[in-house]
Amino acid sequence: MSIPVITLGPVASAYVPGLERLRGPVTVVRRCEDLPELVAACQTGLARAAILGPGTTDLTASLVDRLRSVGVAVIALTDGAPAGETLEGLEYVASTVEPAVLAEAVSRAVDRFDDDAARSRAGAGPLQLPVAAAPPPVEVPDGPGDGRIMAVWGPSGSPGRTTVAINLAAELAAAGSSVLLIDADTYGASIGASLGLLDESAGLAQACRIADQGGFSTRALGRVAVSVAIKGGRLRVLTGITRPDRWPELRPVALGRVLDAARSFVDVTVVDCGFCLEADEELSFDTLAPRRNGATLRCLEAADAVIAVGGADTIGVPRLVKALAELADAVPTAAPRVVFNRVRAAAVGHTPEAQLREAWERFGPSTPISAFLPADPAAADRALLAGTALLETAPGSSLRLAIAELAGVPVRGGRGRAPGRRLGDVRFSGNTDRLPR
Ligand SMILES: Nc1ncnc2c1ncn2[C@@H]1O[C@H](COP(=O)(O)OP(=O)(O)O)[C@@H](O)[C@H]1O
Ligand SMILES: [Mg+2]
The missing domain is CATH 3.40.50.300 (P-loop containing nucleotide triphosphate hydrolases)
Incomplete structure (x- = not known):
């Protein structure tokens, strides 16, 4: 299934046509221009991953945590090597990579997020990620419909x-x-x-x-x-x-x-x-x-x-x-x-x-x-x-x-x-x- 993603900022949204041409691994469901819009969009449960363009926001642990707490894996596009300490739970990708490489990074980040969340639920892993806010499963007894x-x-x-x-x-x-x-x-x-x-x-x-x-x-x-x-x-x-x-x-x-x-x-x-x-x-x-x-x-x-x-x-x-x-x-x-x-x-x-x-x-x-x-x-x-x-x-x-x-x-x-x-x-x-x- 295609991973729904949201982009933040012009560099990230410039990837949209390239990602769409790949026809499959990711689907850009929203392009956001500022952080409040991105956070609001993530809170609707719309996306599984967010791609943050360089310079769009201060990358902080609380931001990453906040987005992950609503079920969204975070990918940061960087100009050159990431400055300062790298943050746990954040996938760094150079802003010059091909769309296919970015798509792979998105899918890797989502897999890692799911693994971390499963470990956290089992109470076994070193990472205790907040998963409480992830939306509860929908009860649709007949399975996903095709209406x-x-x-x-x-x-x-x-x-x-x-x-x-x-x-x-x-x-x-x-x-x-x-x-x-x-x-x-x-x-x-x-x-x-x-x-x-x-x-x-x-x-x-x-x-x-x-x-x-x-x-x-x-x-x-x-x-x-x-x-x-x-x-x-x-x-x-x-x-x-x-x-x-x-x-x-x-x-x-x-x-x-x-x-x-x-x-x-x-x-x-x-x-x-x-x-x-x-x-x-x-x-x-x-x-x-x-x-x-x-x-x-x-x-x-x-x-x-x-x-x-x-x-x-x-x-x-x-x-x-x-x-x-x-x-x-x-x-x-x-x-x-x-x-x-x-x-x-x-x-x-x-x-x-x-x-x-x-x-x-x-x-x-x-x-x-x-x-x-x-x-x-x-x-x-x-x-x-x-x-x-x-x-x-x-x-x-x-x-x-x-x-x-x-x-x-x-x-x-x-x-x-x-x-x-x-x-x-x-x-x-x-x-x-x-x-x-
Ligand atoms: N093709 C049409 N010819 C004449 N009257 C129309 C036509 N389409 C809609 N109307 C009338 O226009 C009014 C507004 O239409 P409505 O469908 O409620 O608009 P909206 O939902 O976009 O606000 C209604 O009174 C409706 O009956
Ligand atoms: Mg109406």
């Missing part, structure tokens, strides 16, 4: 993330997949209201609470998720937090465990994510404070596919361009699929798709546009009013057909997707080890 996770994300300004998430989930469920829909938006959760669910149970917060206590199983997930019937299928739903100030209840480590369990629970999990990726500024090295955007980052890191939804107008396009650049920095493993929503001539000109393509070619990143979802206020409102998905209230609407096409499921009389194309054929981009079975 896929699709994150629906996009910049601020309501580009239509929730609409896309609900309708993608509904289309997949109606096509025969088992589907879990999760509302992980820490700023404006709205799946419960959009589906007319009256219960105020904040299912995701409940699930995270159980997962935080150590054991979390598909059975627990089954108990907490609400079951919602939709035409032709059934959705399981974890509703979001009922007030934005409840965001600390969605701790990234716990959320990661919920997502792990979801992979065993259903074929596809669709997550409606918050928009903001910024690392919280008030974090200092010594705090264990939860981060508001940690939930979004965790979902994006875990996702096999990221759908990036942008508004198809003069405000939405530049916002999406900026947001995608932030995403590339914060979650280098994400391979987003760009989707424009509310596509309409009134906002961009006569041939809106052509206009958007042209603007994207000029200003956007190289990521191609995967779909154009038309503006269809009547259909969107009818579905909201009825508290359901478009496939029930507006099955023939152009918006529904476009979302079904994005989901890769055939709709008879739809917009020309080859008949018989089912979920198993859908190409999920993102983490390569989760490509289609």
Whole structure:
């Protein structure tokens, strides 16, 4: 299995392309610019190793200890021979080595860390490393599942993330997949209201609470998720937090465990994510404070596919361009699929798709546009009013057909997707080890 690593500083992050070209031994899951960001990322349980660039921080025993106490092996890139005494538990590597040599050092450091931790647990070795803070094992009785996770994300300004998430989930469920829909938006959760669910149970917060206590199983997930019937299928739903100030209840480590369990629970999990990726500024090295955007980052890191939804107008396009650049920095493993929503001539000109393509070619990143979802206020409102998905209230609407096409499921009389194309054929981009079975 590939070792997830976090880098600190420009020298370490310059290794990212080289490490990625090795295709396997290590995966860079986050590039950090400063120490508080690195410590916060390590505390989410995201990585097994951290590569610290030269000059990024004072290498102290307490820093090494701190990172190791949350299960992270530490590798220091050095200019020349390490100055002063070398620290125990730290792997030193010259900052001029080839990426393959660095990858070997990472894997050596992780092996040594695991050996030390095992010795420490047995109470036998000379090294008594703190292992108490290492996350307890997740109780997933059916073994690691191979269900896929699709994150629906996009910049601020309501580009239509929730609409896309609900309708993608509904289309997949109606096509025969088992589907879990999760509302992980820490700023404006709205799946419960959009589906007319009256219960105020904040299912995701409940699930995270159980997962935080150590054991979390598909059975627990089954108990907490609400079951919602939709035409032709059934959705399981974890509703979001009922007030934005409840965001600390969605701790990234716990959320990661919920997502792990979801992979065993259903074929596809669709997550409606918050928009903001910024690392919280008030974090200092010594705090264990939860981060508001940690939930979004965790979902994006875990996702096999990221759908990036942008508004198809003069405000939405530049916002999406900026947001995608932030995403590339914060979650280098994400391979987003760009989707424009509310596509309409009134906002961009006569041939809106052509206009958007042209603007994207000029200003956007190289990521191609995967779909154009038309503006269809009547259909969107009818579905909201009825508290359901478009496939029930507006099955023939152009918006529904476009979302079904994005989901890769055939709709008879739809917009020309080859008949018989089912979920198993859908190409999920993102983490390569989760490509289609
Ligand atoms: N393609 C569309 N055409 C018309 N209205 C839309 C479309 N997509 C979304 N809407 C409406 O826009 C509003 C905001 O959408 P929503 O999905 O809640 O955005 P977000 O989750 O990004 O905040 C909702 O009222 C929704 O019904
Ligand atoms: Mg929303």
